[in-house]
Amino acid sequence: MLFVEKGYKLRGWICEHCQQVMQTTSNECPYCHGKISEVDVIEEIIEFAERTDAKIEFTSNVKNLGHVAALLRYK
Ligand SMILES: [Zn+2]
Secondary structure: OOEEEOOOOOOOEEEOOOOOOOOOOOOOOOOOOOOEEEEEEEHHHHHHHHHHHOOEEEEEEOOHHEEEEEEEOOO
């Protein structure tokens, strides 16, 4: 279950090689040194959640949790 604050935008970077999403001031991926592109981190998180069948709830009530909150249940 993933809670995302309604309308919240977070600028970040994604590696085109390993798909790692990060916040960095570097111009290459710190993990594999691949090319990175600027993205909206929230959109990436939502896409990731959809790929993994996680439930997403948009709420205006996650500010205390840091804009994005995930309740993860490990199998
Ligand atoms: Zn990478």
